[in-house]
């Protein structure tokens with residue numbers, strides 16, 4: 001079946017917003033259709049064999065049911081908690097993701113957020129822009145050197161973060177399902193890790209297994225001098241408990257790139273002065289997004305030409 005002029009592949013449903021650069025790359029190989037196009041011409045739903053999406057969007061079972069010819073869902077991200085993977089498997093639909101190519105970008109954001117939080121960089125920037133410097137002294141902030149840092153989920157991205165932290169004279173510990181062959185201290189419980197560190201960095205995948213892994217009790221153990229950074233998934237932290245802990249100064253501060261509901265709106269987080277907020281930009285660099293979109297395209301082309309994807313999601317997934 002033909003997509004449209006020039007494409008040898010069936011039309012691809014673009015589910016969610018992509019940057020103009022990513023969309024242009026996809027269009028070099030595929031004819032993209034969106035939900036509005038399917039609404040205008042319902043026959044398209046019968047022709048769509050591939051769906052491309054991103055980590056910020058939820059692909060529902062109902063959407064899958066609307067696409068009877070669907071054979072592959074390719075997400076432009078490493079996380080696939082927004083896709084009903086088991087349901088897709090039951091229907092013989094392959095799901096692919098983009099592991100590894102974004103590790104460095106996400107690790108760099110984690111380190112950037114950590115320094116933004118400890119050194120209060122967004123507030124310092126505002127201090128200068130708003131002319132406060134003319135009559136006030138900037139507030140003191142906190143060192144990273146000498147702190148204990150706990151990594152929650154020492155997977156590919158967690159290791160990249162820990163390796164970079166080595167340069168900053170910190171003690172590193174981690175929580176995961178089982179100890180790994182690394183020099184950092186292992187904790188088999190996230191509560192015990194939180195109680196023994198100054199900073200938690202959340203890097204584990206989202207999904208049912210890690211839902212609200214960081215709850216009121218973990219935040220309580222982190223304590224009033226503790227900081228938390230989340231570049232993983234909003235679902236891993238109980239956000240209501242986090243807001244309470246931040247406003248009651250039960251922890252000192254948080255830097256968050258991900259939220260329970262994205263885009264973030266009407267959240268108490270917006271009114272707190274001890275948080276740094278970014279809009280889920282872990283992989284959002286020119287270089288990394290190019291590599292990710294190229295991998296998405298390689299997956300789709302390989303699947304449509306050979307029946308095999310390059311980076312299918314693992315069939316049974318567990319946190320490292």
Ligand code: DGY
Nearest residue numbers: 055077078079282283
């Ligand atoms: C992913 O790829 O799943 C990350 O959320 C990117 O930021």
